[in-house]
Amino acid sequence: MTPANPSAPHVVRGAAQHDDSQAPEPVNDRELIGRVLAGDPGAERALYDAHVDRVFRLVYRMAGDLDRAQDWVQETFIRAFDRLAGFRGDSALGTWLCSIAISVSLNGLRQVRRARDREVALDDAGLLGHVPIQADPDLRTRLGQAIEALPDGYRAVFVMHDVEGYTHEEIARTLGVQPGTSKAQLFRARARLREALADFARE
Amino acid sequence: MPVHDDDRDPLDDRIRELARDVNVPPPTPRDEMWQAIASRRRARPARAPRPRWIPWAAAAAAVLAVGIGIGRLSVPEPSHPSPAVADAGPAPRVNATAYRLAAEEHLAQSEAFLTLFRASLERPGDHRLASATARQLLAGNRLLLDSPAARDEATRRLLEDLELVLAEIAQLSPGSPAQDLDLIRDGIERGDVLPRLRQAVPTGTALNHGAL
Numbered sequence: 001m002t003p004a005n006p007s008a009p010h011v012v013r014g015a016a017q018h019d020d021s022q023a024p025e026p027v028n029d030r031e032l033i034g035r036v037l038a039g040d041p042g043a044e045r046a047l048y049d050a051h052v053d054r055v056f057r058l059v060y061r062m063a064g065d066l067d068r069a070q071d072w073v074q075e076t077f078i079r080a081f082d083r084l085a086g087f088r089g090d091s092a093l094g095t096w097l098c099s100i101a102i103s104v105s106l107n108g109l110r111q112v113r114r115a116r117d118r119e120v121a122l123d124d125a126g127l128l129g130h131v132p133i134q135a136d137p138d139l140r141t142r143l144g145q146a147i148e149a150l151p152d153g154y155r156a157v158f159v160m161h162d163v164e165g166y167t168h169e170e171i172a173r174t175l176g177v178q179p180g181t182s183k184a185q186l187f188r189a190r191a192r193l194r195e196a197l198a199d200f201a202r203e
Numbered sequence: 204m205p206v207h208d209d210d211r212d213p214l215d216d217r218i219r220e221l222a223r224d225v226n227v228p229p230p231t232p233r234d235e236m237w238q239a240i241a242s243r244r245r246a247r248p249a250r251a252p253r254p255r256w257i258p259w260a261a262a263a264a265a266v267l268a269v270g271i272g273i274g275r276l277s278v279p280e281p282s283h284p285s286p287a288v289a290d291a292g293p294a295p296r297v298n299a300t301a302y303r304l305a306a307e308e309h310l311a312q313s314e315a316f317l318t319l320f321r322a323s324l325e326r327p328g329d330h331r332l333a334s335a336t337a338r339q340l341l342a343g344n345r346l347l348l349d350s351p352a353a354r355d356e357a358t359r360r361l362l363e364d365l366e367l368v369l370a371e372i373a374q375l376s377p378g379s380p381a382q383d384l385d386l387i388r389d390g391i392e393r394g395d396v397l398p399r400l401r402q403a404v405p406t407g408t409a410l411n412h413g414a415l
Contacts, residue, residue, distance in 0.1 A: 045237065053231050060228035070232060074239050079386070081244065086363050107385040143218065144225040162219040194214050 029093040036084055048077055051094055055101045061159045062105040064148070072108050076101040091173050099174045102160075106152045139200050146196035154189035161186050306352040306362075307404060309343050313365055314400035316340060317391060320372060324384050330375045337372035344369060361403055364394045 032050070035043030055076055060069040079100055087096055147155060156175065160166040161182070168179040168186075175182070320333050344366050353359040371387045391397060 048237055048240070049233065052233050052236065056231040056233075056236075057228045061226050064226040066229065066232075069228075070236055070239070074236050074243065077236075077240050078243055083367055086367055088360070088363070103386070103389050107389060110385065140221055140224060143221050147222065147225060158222070162215075163222050163225075190212065190215050190218065193218050194212055197214070197218065 030089070033084060033087065033093070036081070044081060047093075051097050052077070054094060055097055058098055058160070058164060059101050059105050061163055062102070062109065062156065064144070068108060068112070072101070072104045075104045079104070095170065095173050099176070102156055102174060106156065109152060109155075139197065142200070143193065143197060146193050149196070150189055150192055154185050154192065157182050157185040158189040158193070162190075302347075302350050302352040305350075306347050306358060309340070309347055310361070310365075310400050311404040313340050313344070313369070314397065314404055317368065317397055317400065321388060321391060321397070324388055330372070330384075331377065334373055334375045337369045337375075341366065341369040341373050358403065361396075361399050364396050365400070368394070368396055 029047075029050075032043050032047045036047055052073065056069065056073050059072045059076065060066070063069040063072060076097065080097055083100075087093070091099075147158065150158060153175075157171055160171045160174070161168065166174070168182040171177075171182040172179040316333075316336055320337075323330070323333065344362055347353060348359065348362050348366065353362055368387065368390050371383070371390060375383065375387075
């Protein structure tokens with residue numbers, strides 16, 4: 001699968017997987033923001049329609065679970081509408097939305113991890129929700145587990161760059177870091193994944 | 204260590220290819236999510252728009268209130284007041300320096316508050332006091348945003364970012380989920396709000412005045 005162009009904020013990412021009739025027409029962000037701030041409820045929906053696919057794809061990649069992804073996308077847009085008056089236009093609206101989405105996702109992942117740790121602590125077997133990595137012979141499953149085990153920052157950069165096709169500059173703007181930091185984190189993420197899949201590489 | 208995209212192990216391509224088949228997003232449930240968003244937003248109380256005249260009138264009052272201690276520093280007494288001025292009695296003299304000092308005072312209080320608040324996030328507790336304090340600071344912040352102090356671009360941006368964080372803290376209630384606290388912490392850190400506040404506040408401001 002070829003990743004969609006992430007630098008086009010209004011192009012539905014991964015459009016091949018979607019019904020084209022749902023793809024929104026290109027819209028002018030500045031005009032939409034003005035209408036939303038003026039209280040036009042139709043503009044809120046238009047803004048949502050213009051960006052929700054991109055946000056959903058990214059959040060789903062991070063969440064790996066439909067219910068969680070839906071919750072986090074909803075939280076992203078609620079926070080975005082609340083903060084829209086403070087959006088200064090330093091970056092594209094899509095980048096700003098993805099920044100909120102990543103923030104919500106990382107916080108959500110921390111919540112999930114804490115909840116999982118509590119469950120594990122309560123469960124004597126200590127295996128609830130976890131399958132030991134070596135136990136599963138399927139490379140894809142193992143890769144999914146290895147991605148999930150990455151530190152949050154590495155995971156976000158790996159998903160954005162290697163899976164969703166963002167550039168380091170876009171990732172830097174979204175995460176509020178330097179492009180060099182994004183490159184370094186991707187380098188380390190890949191090293192962790194190679195290490196996790198080392199025995200498959202030898203086969 | 205310089206890191207380049209080209210520093211790629213042959214296994215990386217295989218991993219990248221496979222990773223695109225992990226957590227493959229289904230079609231966006233856009234209507235379902237929109238209904239939930241609209242419903243959650245409707246359930247919250249709407250914010251009444253502020254009349255334009257109130258911030259200006261209140262800004263002067265706030266500057267006077269905050270500036271009781273600083274007002275005399277901001278406007279040096281003329282050495283030879285004209286008779287007309289002397290006859291007119293004490294006129295309100297709020298100048299740019301007073302606004303700047305009021306802004307510094309406010310930013311110093313906010314910096315101290317956010318530092319304490321962030322530290323309090325490390326332990327569970329009731330954030331009602333923090334919420335009440337944030338509301339007070341938020342009021343001052345809004346006044347300053349509408350004052351000449353906000354004509355300085357850096358100050359205005361800082362006040363805008365601060366407003367978002369304070370508004371989030373002000374909305375905390377005893378029933379707020381832990382995720383709200385995480386998002387606030389993230390908002391403080393992501394916007395570098397505290398370092399920017401510290402940079403904006405001259406050493407010794409506010410805490411020396413017993414602000415908190």
